Amino acid sequence: MTTLLNTFEKLPREKQIKILDAAAEAFASKGYYGSGIKEICERANISNGALYKYFLNKEELFMAVLDRCQQIMVEYLYEKHTKIESSILHTIEEYLKEIADICEKFPSYLTVYANLGAPHMEKFSERFSERFKESGKYIYDMVSEAKNRGEVIEEVDERALGFLIDNQFILFLYSMLSDYHEKRFRSFMTIEDEIELTTEMKIAFILDSLKAFFK
Amino acid sequence: MTTLLNTFEKLPREKQIKILDAAAEAFASKGYYGSGIKEICERANISNGALYKYFLNKEELFMAVLDRCQQIMVEYLYEKHTKIESSILHTIEEYLKEIADICEKFPSYLTVYANLGAPHMEKFSERFSERFKESGKYIYDMVSEAKNRGEVIEEVDERALGFLIDNQFILFLYSMLSDYHEKRFRSFMTIEDEIELTTEMKIAFILDSLKAFFK
């Protein structure tokens, strides 16, 4: 009488999280196809069969992880920024800090989410296309309102600036999660491998790159 | 006395390319773990055993594909731009066109390359860390020289601007290869799904976002 997902939903939240965490960790570190059900179950300390009571198959488990990704991003990123009260540069800084924060708190989920951009993940990423419109709208509004408040230089189109800012966000996010993008960051900042590259430094660097847009 | 060439290198270049193309197509569309040796051999019209004569294993084959990625990028992207003769905005435009061009010519290789950023590809991406320094340097130089020519506004740091421009390049590249990033682009440009989004429109949009930096 109950759907399969309900079996999972009936679990204590703590256990749900443990399972999703285990899956997210696996998917983040080995990718979808590289991760095995067995390993995930071991990490989550549940039996092989239990997982298939909770989820119809591996795909559904992955989807559940993606749902939690979105949940996390909404809860920690978007909901915190419903009101833009201070200057846009400050807002951007706050936003970057927030990104850094959730990347530290939920690296696996964010990684899984970030990897959706790969072409062979199209099958999974489709369900997220709606999110872009929201995200795009959010940044556009931020810029638009700032322009109304006279904070933004006249010469630039709000949408184009929004896109540019979002690109900075995205690649900052990537740099928090992948060595590859971290190295790219270092390279532009001309920081040697031995020297530590702190989040603050990265944020300052990004803000620096953007300040020409604001009065 | 030549260096001891391995069996793959002894093949006629044409056949080498055919094999690498087949592999790149598979890896691009299905990812590393999702691609099977059998399928690649069939696409390349060689026998299963032959592949293992040419490459030690799947990993080595993937590495060879990555090497060709780099080769392509050097040949088509970097070597074409050793001299910066015209205005920086024009140079950027040319560069974006070039990116669009190689994405159309070698979508699979570029896709494979683009996906290296995923954390579970770290094992493979390490060998490319050197490239960033070059790439970073190249863009930095471009900006630096433009600044010397007085094309760039004073307020912005060359490295930060270089990073920002490179971010635009990267996400433009991604948008050429993945639906996911294409949709993100559309979302910011507020273009409906039904309307075609041409490369020219994207390039114009990016240039628009950057022009505030240049006099």
Added chain:
Amino acid sequence: MTTLLNTFEKLPREKQIKILDAAAEAFASKGYYGSGIKEICERANISNGALYKYFLNKEELFMAVLDRCQQIMVEYLYEKHTKIESSILHTIEEYLKEIADICEKFPSYLTVYANLGAPHMEKFSERFSERFKESGKYIYDMVSEAKNRGEVIEEVDERALGFLIDNQFILFLYSMLSDYHEKRFRSFMTIEDEIELTTEMKIAFILDSLKAFFK
């Protein structure tokens, strides 16, 4: 002081039947190995655990279904024919009609029963070997009495005729339950696939094949 009834026997007869019906349907349509406990429980509207309170395991459940098969056959087939009052040909006709009847009333049980003949069911069919003697005896008696009444031609051995008649019964039964045997029937009657083959036609055909034995 009653005998120690097991839990199943303590259930209201109605519920017992519901469970056995569910099991019989599953076993008939998917075979013993193809049927799942879960599905049976769902059909019977009982919990998974309950079934294991009633039966030691799947095998015992199957045995219980077989017992009900036998019960049904005794009740509907054998008990109805304790007295042979009319002519043997008429008795045979009545018998065939009875077979058709219970096949329509209890197709699942009859199917399960019919499939016991398969060698991989030997494990289960052993407990029925006794039944043959009864059944054989019954038919033998029928023929024997008819012979005494002078209805049967002299040249034929009662036992051999009994066997032959029983074979007709059995394959008629099979034809009521399985498409395969139905098709065989059609083939001999040279009836096209499109034309309906009624039970009456089959019975008439069988009687026709037997009438040479009777005066």
Added chain:
Amino acid sequence: MTTLLNTFEKLPREKQIKILDAAAEAFASKGYYGSGIKEICERANISNGALYKYFLNKEELFMAVLDRCQQIMVEYLYEKHTKIESSILHTIEEYLKEIADICEKFPSYLTVYANLGAPHMEKFSERFSERFKESGKYIYDMVSEAKNRGEVIEEVDERALGFLIDNQFILFLYSMLSDYHEKRFRSFMTIEDEIELTTEMKIAFILDSLKAFFK
């Protein structure tokens, strides 16, 4: 370039037979769903993977076994009887002997074939429906010709007699393969369990049951 079945067809006939034999034995003794691929491979002395090179899946393997069943029956049963030269009773006797013969030579295949009549095997038996027409035709012709030669009593319809004879054949076949039907046979012959029931005895019994039809 080659279809999957061809991989199997390329094997030396001996090995093909060994694999099909192993499969037939398993399917005969445990049924389709009760038989495991692993066990079959072990019996055939091939690896698990090899089997999947030869056959797309378990179903295809089963089909191949069925094909061999048919092959055997055609080769040993039908082809031997293209001409009916002697008296029909003698022909029937020969035919029964032949059945006994192939049952002894290929018990597994015959068993698999015999079990196709079970309703849950409908999925597989469909492809054999054509065979009935042939088989029916064959027996009908045999009876028909005998009638023309004046061997058959007038009162009986050829088709009905054909059906009756075929029923005897089928249940004789079953009795060679399954204990269950063997016991049924015994019961009608009133032979004790301890006494051996030879094939000759069974054949004689059947012939006895049929002789009333022939002059």
Added chain:
DNA sequence: CATGAATGAGTTTTCATTCAT
């Protein structure tokens, strides 16, 4: 060298059975 059949450990998934609540 090239071939492609063979291997077998590994994958995802199922399911009879158990057991805490």
Added chain:
DNA sequence: CATGAATGAAAACTCATTCAT
């Protein structure tokens, strides 16, 4: 007693890799 979540061995099937020809 009843429940249904949990178990884990076993199923069908895959695939990177090897090796006889």
